[in-house]
Structures are given as C-alpha cells and as structure tokens.
Amino acid sequence: MPFKLRAAQPQHSAGNRTLAVRRPGGDAAAVLIRPLEAADAPELAALRKRNHAFLAPFEPYRAEGFASEAGQAAWLESGGGIRFAIVDDGAIAGTISLSDIVRGPLQRASVGYWVAEEHNGRGLASRALADLVEYSFGELELHRLEAGTMLDNAGSQRVLRRNGFTEIGVSRQHLLIAGAWRDHLLFERVA
Numbered sequence: 685m686p687f688k689l690r691a692a693q694p695q696h697s698a699g700n701r702t703l704a705v706r707r708p709g710g711d712a713a714a715v716l717i718r719p720l721e722a723a724d725a726p727e728l729a730a731l732r733k734r735n736h737a738f739l740a741p742f743e744p745y746r747a748e749g750f751a752s753e754a755g756q757a758a759w760l761e762s763g764g765g766i767r768f769a770i771v772d773d774g775a776i777a778g779t780i781s782l783s784d785i786v787r788g789p790l791q792r793a794s795v796g797y798w799v800a801e802e803h804n805g806r807g808l809a810s811r812a813l814a815d816l817v818e819y820s821f822g823e824l825e826l827h828r829l830e831a832g833t834m835l836d837n838a839g840s841q842r843v844l845r846r847n848g849f850t851e852i853g854v855s856r857q858h859l860l861i862a863g864a865w866r867d868h869l870l871f872e873r874v875a
C-alpha cells in the first residue's frame with residue numbers, strides 16, 4: 685500500500701504556507717486558502733456578526749461569546765486542528781478546517797467549512813475543499829477525510845460530491861446544532 689504511517693504525532697501546523705485556488709479560466713490566483721492567524725480574529729468576528737442569521741441554523745453548539753472578537757481570538761489560540769481562511773479578493777470569505785486528526789493506523793481527519801452569504805454561489809467552498817484535499821493527502825499524508833452535513837443541506841452535499849466524497853450513511857442525532865440533535869449524512873473520501 686503506497687502510504688506511510690507516521691511514527692510520532694506530527695505538529696498540526698500549516699506554517700506560513702499559502703495555497704492558491706485558481707479561478708476557472710486560469711486567472712491570477714485571486715482566491716486562496718491560507719492558514720488563519722491570531723491577527724485574523726477581528727475580521728473573522730465581523731464576518732461572523734454580519735452572517736449571524738445565515739450561519740445560525742448550521743452552527744454546532746458553541747461556548748458563550750464564541751463569535752465575538754475575543755471568542756474568535758481564543759478559538760484561534762486554542763490550536764486544535766488546522767484552520768484556514770478562505771480568502772476572496774483579499775478579504776476573508778469563510779473558513780475551512782481539519783479537526784479530530786488521528787494518526788497511527790487511521791490517518792483520518794474531519795473537514796468543516798462555511799462561506800459567508802455574500803460570497804456564496806461562486807465556487808469558493810468547492811475550490812477551497814479541492815485545495816484542502818490536496819494538502820491533506822499530499823503534505824499531511826492522511827488516508828481518509830470525513831465530513832457530515834444535515835440531511836437537507838444540499839449545497840454542502842454538492843460541494844462534497846463534486847470533490848469526490850461519497851456517502852457513508854446517516855448518523856442519527858449526530859450533532860447538537862442550533863439547540864437540537866440533528867441527523868447527519870456522513871461522507872468520506874479516501875486518498
């Protein structure tokens with residue numbers, strides 16, 4: 685099998701690496717995913733505030749104040765997983781992250797993402813996920829990525845399917861979202 689098992693737990697840091705996501709037609713790489721930094725907290729908090737109503741139906745349970753500037757700074761400093769900004773013409777348009785990274789014989793991670801309403805429908809999530817997949821199976825040498833969407837989240841399911849993710853099945857009462865345990869359709873992609 686052409687994969688390597690890492691003996692030690694790796695540093696889950698993307699460093700200063702910037703990943704270009706090209707627009708169709710080969711235009712200059714105006715859309716990027718890049719590692720989020722502590723200095724992004726104010727812009728991220730402002731974007732979340734503008735998109736509160738849009739994101740609320742999809743938000744997993746969060747601690748009080750998570751979306752505030754201080755909350756975003758604390759989230760960025762907490763260092764769990766690998767978090768990227770989805771950048772559109774120099775502005776943060778959303779985030780895409782790897783979490784629950786497990787090495788050893790699993791070599792897997794969970795993918796999560798969101799794109800602000802005003803940036804929707806332009807292929808940002810799809811292109812960001814394409815880059816994250818390449819990074820995960822390339823530099824990180826992961827073997828499996830998983831993601832879950834609510835059953836009626838057709839937009840996110842489209843993003844996953846067009847990136848080669850296939851359905852595992854329905855996980856009942858999978859995640860506490862907007863105050864209710866919601867069933868999720870789970871997806872996987874293997875390297």
Ligand SMILES: CC(C)(COP(=O)(O)OP(=O)(O)OC[C@H]1O[C@@H](n2cnc3c(N)ncnc32)[C@H](O)[C@@H]1OP(=O)(O)O)[C@@H](O)C(=O)NCCC(=O)NCCS
Nearest residue numbers: 742797798799804805806807808809810833838839840842
């Ligand atoms: C889901 C989300 C990430 C999509 O972001 P985006 O940048 O607009 O995604 P893309 O433009 O790359 O692709 C979206 C695709 O879904 C399609 N789509 C969107 N809403 C749809 C719907 N209700 N029914 C069917 N297709 C839908 C779009 O038409 C597009 O497909 P196309 O390019 O073939 O036309 C964004 O809407 C979002 O952040 N939503 C709220 C949070 C969320 O759902 N996060 C994911 C949790 S699993």
